[in-house]
Amino acid sequence: MTREEHLLAAMVDAVDTLVDDFDLIDFLHKLCDRCNELLDISAVGVMLADPAGGLQLIAASDEHTRLLELFALQADQGPCVECHRSGAARLNISLKSPGETAAFPLFAERARQAGYATTHALPMRLRQQVVGAMNLFDSREQGLSDGDARVAQALADVATIAILQHRTIVHGNVERAQLRAALSSRIVIEQAKGILAERWHSTLDEAFDALRQHARAHRQTLAGLCQQLIDGSLESSVIRRL
């Protein structure tokens, strides 16, 4: 399995226990409420893929039976199912349009009965993997503006992170390690620039250009070269002053 697959596996394993995680559920409920307010829509639900690949409702903006039934239906059909499968957002679906709802006629019918005119589904992504979908319902016949669509996707991302955040997933350390590595390599490069510039009585830019040139010529990473200069395993006299 790739690292992403491991992470995904860890996450879907967690789905069963998520309902016991009161803080997380509470936060996701608040997130759904905020989503309603921020986007001025009627209802929101967060659905997560379970190990079998089916979607489960984790939190919704309200608990009306008719709304809950709409999420339950998406065990096998609905915009979230499509969104989860394709990884692409499906926005501004008119529930009255047979063409736009061709893949989920029963869902569309029930949604209309519940009083909704428009629905949107946004992917919940972790890097390349889609781990679930966020479903928005509007009682009015109206689409999301581009800006609203970006807000909705940001909230779907927030939900993804919230779910990850509450799991003790060892892979979190990998994510941190990558960010730290980027930062650490940057620090090492800046330090080496300072060391070389001081030894040469040159400008930092001259030192930097020389370091870059040397790294390229010797097929070394810049950060690796800089680390060698810092720990003394490479003499600065070896580096050609441009």
Place this chain on the structure above:
Amino acid sequence: MGTDSDLAAVLQSLHPSYGDTGLIGADPKLCAQALRVDGVAVSVTAGSGLSELLWSTAGASAWLEDLQFTLGQGPALEVAASCRSVLVADLSRVSADRWPVLLPEATALGVGAIFCLPLAIGSACLGTMTLQRTAAGPLPDAGLTDARLVANALISILLESGPQREAFANAADSSAFYRAAVHQASGMVSVQAGISLAQALLRLRAHAYRHGRPVVEVAEDVVARRLAFHNDENGPDIPAGEGTEGP
């Protein structure tokens, strides 16, 4: 005053930066406004306990991050270590021995309340988001929810390992690195005084604190060769004709 449309605008505008503004796009001032605080700062932690300020409003928030970096104490360091929020509704009620040097400095900056949240994923803490307000008082529940929304949106940006992070790691854009001068100056001082990089950083920090200046500013003087640390007996040298290095 923050409104729903402010928060929507913040969430809409948060994206990995494509320009020379660091890893995070979007306007920190707007973010502070939406969260109804006076300032916000986001720092990430590198190995070796060094942190980097990625994004902040100007003034007290940036200063507070600098102070914590200079002093090696404060809520952001606690949050980074424990991965738990530190919410201080009233700085004047914090026991003096918790952050003995930082507290009077923060109060002098006019900071009355500090709310520091971890940018955490699983059990790993990537960094911190610190909100500060002049007026003391708790963050209301709704405010805390919004702060967590923004914090999570920030995490999702930081986790996107796009070309920006690559460019950042390779120093492709020097303006994006707030503390670049501190690390460059550490390198220079280590050569000047013949000491390790860690010792060089300590001397920069000590000098900054003694003179009540941000460590970044002291580092910029070193980089511009207005200030040098040739031997540790007599403190730093100031090249002739340059005058003193400030109050």
